[in-house]
Amino acid sequence: MKKTMLALTVSLLITTQGCSDSTIAPEINNTQSDSKSLAVEQTASEKYLAMVDAFFQDQLKLEPIYATFVGVNDYNDQFGGSLTEAYLTERHQLNSRYFDLAKSINVEQLSAPLKLSYDMFVYDRNMELIGETYPERFLPINQFYSTVFTMVQLGTGESAQPFKTVADYKNWLSRLRGFIKWTELAQQRMDEGIASKVVLPRVLVEKIIPQLDAQLVEGAQNSLFYSPINLMPDSFSSDEKSELTQEYQSVIEKELLPALAQLRQYVNDVYLPNSRASDGWWGLPNGKDWYQHLANSHTTTTLPVDEIHQIGLSEVARILSEMDKVREQVGFKGDLNAFFASLSSEPQYFFTDKQDLIDGYMIIKDQINAVLPQYFDVMPKADYIVKPVEAFREKSAAGASYESPAVDGSRPGIFYINTYNLKAQPKWGMTTLSLHEAAPGHHFQIAIKQELTDVPQFQRFQGYTAFEEGWALYAEYLGIEMGVFNDPYQYFGKLSDEMLRAMRLVVDTGLHAKGWSREQAIQYMKDNSPMAESDIVAEVERYMAIPGQALSYKVGQLTILRLRADAEKALGDKFDLKGFHEQLLTTGSLPMAVMENKIATWIEAQSAN
Template identity: 40%
Template sequence: MLKLRLLSSVLISVGVLSCVNALAANDKGNATGKQAAVAQAGQQQGQQLNKLADEYYEKQTAFDPIGATYNGDTRYDDRLPMTLSAPVRARQIAVLKDVSSRLARIQREQLSASDAVTYDCLDYELKASLEMSKFDGHLLPVNQMDSLPVTLAHFASGQSAQPLKTVKQYEIFLRRLAQLPVWINQATANMREGMKRGIVLPKALVNSALPQFAQLVTDKVEDHAYFASVKNFPEGFSEADKQRLSKEYKQVLTAKVLPALRQFNQFLSQDYLAASRSSSGFGALPGGDAWYRALVRDQTTTTLDPETIHAIGLKEVARIQSEFVALGPKLSYSGDPVGLPAWIDTQNQYRPYKTEAEVLDGYRQIEKMVKAKLPELFNKMPKAALDIRAEPEISRQTASDHYTQPAFDGSRPGVFWAVINNPADYSTTGMKTLYLHEGQPGHHFHLATSQELDIPKFRKFGGNNAYTEGWALYAETLGKEMGLFENDPSAYLGHLTDELLRATRLVVDTGLHSKGWTREQAIQYQQATLGYSEAASRQATERYMAWPGQALGYKIGSLKIVELRQKASAALGKRFDLRQFHDVILSDGTLPLALLEAKVNKWIDSQKTN
């Protein structure tokens, strides 16, 4: 009986367990079914999002063919942007509104983590573009820093983004040049409207731009910058193709392009110069205060106002200058620490170069030192090569050192463009820091790496100024960890002076556009603070006048990345890995600073639990 009772108990228990297991299995099946449904819904929403993101990129690229060329997208190499035209601009704004409306219908909470980042980036970019479309930037289509005719001169050199290696590519570029008169006519009409409404460039900027446009007016077509590519045909072109292309270029330039450039140069030097303003900042324009504040938000991706940024700048200036106290004696300088940058500028031993080639070779020597140290700070290196070139002569007087990203198809490397006006005046003190910023691990690591990421194209090739320049400025600080400044106090002074420059930009940019500073006041402040010559201070000041808010992104972005690194290091202690931190910063491409902060915070939390 006992055995029977035990057996019955077992059978009963088995029966109960079977029922329980069946119910549990049913619940598990329901849960699994729900999870599968949720996953499927998320996948569908993600597919809609990525399809919309691709459509957005395609439509925006068609409005910006010059940007497409820089990205290595050759489909639009025969076109010019026409968004100066009101109907075209209206179509572009309609696209932005349509994409924004369709994005709002996507259920963000159902997206995967990576798709949610794309959603947030697209949402931010659309809102920022629509906000800036409210203002009248189309009335200011040229300045000494940025103009389409000068960009085309760079392209014609064969050293920039426009591919000029085949007969077909020469034909494509000629079709692009042939459209320039239409662009010039629209630019002139917009500038005349700006003259009527009081939205014009400062007189100083017009005077700085005039020499560039004067170079684009030549008596002989053979002497023109746009004809440079014809004088330098690649090997392998047949004589018949050379003669035909030479004839076609001469015809288009002589009949269409050069007359339009002469007319525009005359308009710029006479009518527009006479109507240009004596004031320096955007605050003097109609609606200029609201316009500048919108630019500040756009360029920093924050809600910081000009007053707050001005105060941050003054604080950073004081902090950096305090380091001059200990550094001065190492350079045999015993004067006022604030005067150290001005003093170093008078020391000829830091100007050893005689030729442009020597300067470029100096950068290549720095590159070797940096590349040897990069594996200690980074897990991944960009695949694209980096080249170092001198800025073309036509824009050297007004250009800043800069970087252009590689073509995404690998046909063109990333390029660090060094502005070398007079090699004998070129100082070595800032070269290490400048290479870190424009080359590796600055812009090249960010922008070349972004092209390798599995993210939508608008994220690969778009972005924002605060992250882009903030990362490059942060990259400068890594020179200390690489040991680049050990036993080289002049190079460390160059590093501090460059950081001081970015701090003064917060002061000068907001001073000019929000506090009513004059051009002369800004020049004097930079001379006193940075030790710059009058010419260098003038060039920097006029850059900030031409590009309001752009210079703010460097320091604001860098301060955020430094803040996030310090936070991660404090939270993780010995578990903090700098290479992993850099992976986190770079692995999603360009992000608005708020999204970057949220990403780093999430990483910190994950590291704690692991």
């Protein structure tokens, strides 16, 4: 256990930051004498909780769309500054102010859970401040994650944005106008990126153009942004419906569609000719250092990218050996590459009807749910549904994804399946995908986190990719013990998905730190997996767009498995798997070092019992 690592890191971070009385938040240190007296009487825990609550409220105000997603509707009419200089300044001041405030807390007087929370809070503020030193603002859009996608999803009326009252409908129009201004700011930031040579690879820009084309429809009624008009409650009067219909038609036709058309023209005529030929972050100014930061940020570790690359090569070799054992078990006569080709092409491994694929996942849901109580004492209150990815984003979307339930319980979690290409959705991959995206993977971890009542608010909604994706990949591993991989083909599916995460360590670092080309990365994945080529291309282009994110899955899983092995070895017969899972799920998402400290403390407590 590296229990001292985080404490040392936090200590170093705090001592390297200056402190100014002028930055103390008024909620914590008011200048009036009565408030000073009250502050003296506060315990360390009270002071910490007041601080993080004030931070959370300030963060919601700064990030109004985030507020909507976490169920706070006070800012539903606001889009947020996002790319403005004022926003960037305010974000920096927010993180600096609360980083300094954290130093006024006597950490030794905090309870064990709040010490854990404190470590998370300090870690977050520091990583945010480091991240500001890189010009991410010059890359406001890509083909995988996009504000345009987010706004379309919100505007359909089927996401977090509420459309229950007339005020809700007017709030959305106000937010939509903020988005329209964002399209202009995005072009300005991309102009700055062109001047600074911080631009996307050409192949990614080419993928953005048809995504924007999909929104450029004839007439407001054909726009997805018109969807709320078709969902107006019966409680609205005829006058209210008429007024809202006219307003939506006007804003969409006269403001939104022209703005999106202008953005599309800019991307095609200005940005595309200035895009870069290199495929990885190494091709950007200071790109290798930037990539190392992104790798650290996403994995919540300090692993050098060269070491991550080597871990990936080792894992790929191990998993290939396991795959070959399955080939032998099922009696396939050809070699492993022939087995890959068979699994990727023969008709019996694929559905021909999209609804059959969705129905198949519902059957798997019931099978997994039946055995979950044997492995978990804590489960989410919210359910999840299985739903196909929307048509407007299915061409570039991942094969599957998960959207968390509404915080107030009004909407279940959503397990999205991309039905665009059924040849990319083999039957043998369904069990592992369900374990990962739904239960006990993302749905358990994220829904339980949101439902926590005894942690600070920020902790319920803060997320770390390494923890969340590491947990989901661990959930796939747990499927072996749960007995849901009795079919060797389904077990092969588990290995195939694990291979994807192992290849990511190789390919992501190859692209961004070792000068690999897009084609080289695609070929590596084709040589080492049975994935459909369309999936491989989408994966590689995803890594190109959001470097470092794909590293977090395998690094997180390996960390969780190591911690479990440590606990099993230390506790022997005292080891309780349900208890171990409860430790991982009931304090929210954690940086790897914080998680290591928590499990070390738990092992000590269990040993003493």
